[in-house]
Amino acid sequence: MIRVFVADDHNIVREGLIMVLSANEEINIVGWADNGASAVKQICSLKPDVALLDISMPEMNGILVARAITKDCPSVRTIILSMYSSREYIHQSLLAGVSGYLLKHSAASQLIEAVQYVHRGGQFFSDAIRDIVIELQAQPDYVRPNPVPELTSREIEILKLIAKRLTSKEISDRLFISTRTVEKHRENMMNKLDLHDVAGLVQYALANDIEN
Numbered sequence: 001m002i003r004v005f006v007a008d009d010h011n012i013v014r015e016g017l018i019m020v021l022s023a024n025e026e027i028n029i030v031g032w033a034d035n036g037a038s039a040v041k042q043i044c045s046l047k048p049d050v051a052l053l054d055i056s057m058p059e060m061n062g063i064l065v066a067r068a069i070t071k072d073c074p075s076v077r078t079i080i081l082s083m084y085s086s087r088e089y090i091h092q093s094l095l096a097g098v099s100g101y102l103l104k105h106s107a108a109s110q111l112i113e114a115v116q117y118v119h120r121g122g123q124f125f126s127d128a129i130r131d132i133v134i135e136l137q138a139q140p141d142y143v144r145p146n147p148v149p150e151l152t153s154r155e156i157e158i159l160k161l162i163a164k165r166l167t168s169k170e171i172s173d174r175l176f177i178s179t180r181t182v183e184k185h186r187e188n189m190m191n192k193l194d195l196h197d198v199a200g201l202v203q204y205a206l207a208n209d210i211e212n
Helices: 011-022 036-046 062-072 087-095 108-119 127-138 153-163 168-175 179-193 198-207
Strands: 002-007 027-033 050-054 077-082 100-103
Touching: 002 011, 002 036, 002 108, 011 027, 011 108, 027 036, 036 050, 036 062, 050 062, 050 108, 062 077, 062 087, 077 087, 077 108, 087 100, 087 127, 087 198, 100 108, 100 127, 153 168, 153 179, 153 198, 168 179, 179 198
Parallel strands: 002 027, 002 050, 050 077, 077 100
Antiparallel strands: none
């Protein structure tokens, strides 16, 4: 029997996942959570075989939950569930130690397959992101620590506002600096983090819980 924990803050999605998984005779749902902090606490207490983690949850996102589980209860294998095939989300998930990354539009049969495969010790990734995973795992800096410390306090301050979808003008007004200065900081951050647009910065902030 595969003991599974489900963490998703959307009731309908979570209940649907539980229903699909419970229909399989090999799987036993041992618990669920609707926020990241509760998920970490319960998972490390219940020690399921596999934890399914929504990437977007209140209090702690799925990537931070996976990171905490990898550190504090490494026997639990984690699978990220996400609507996003963003390279940055995938990269940060891999660095967090996940065993799988499944897109939410996947078929129910693929969800079951992912749980079974990860339980056997493998890694499972949706077909649509497999090339990105292979490319990232082949990089020499694949296990490089999170590069957030490379950003200055002012850059992090601006990044938080970018993640809240503020324009350069709105950021400059709030911080009492020129728009040109905001844009220069934004350019510096993209260079440091090897990102190519504002969307990438927003995804980076969300993946690393910098938006709060």
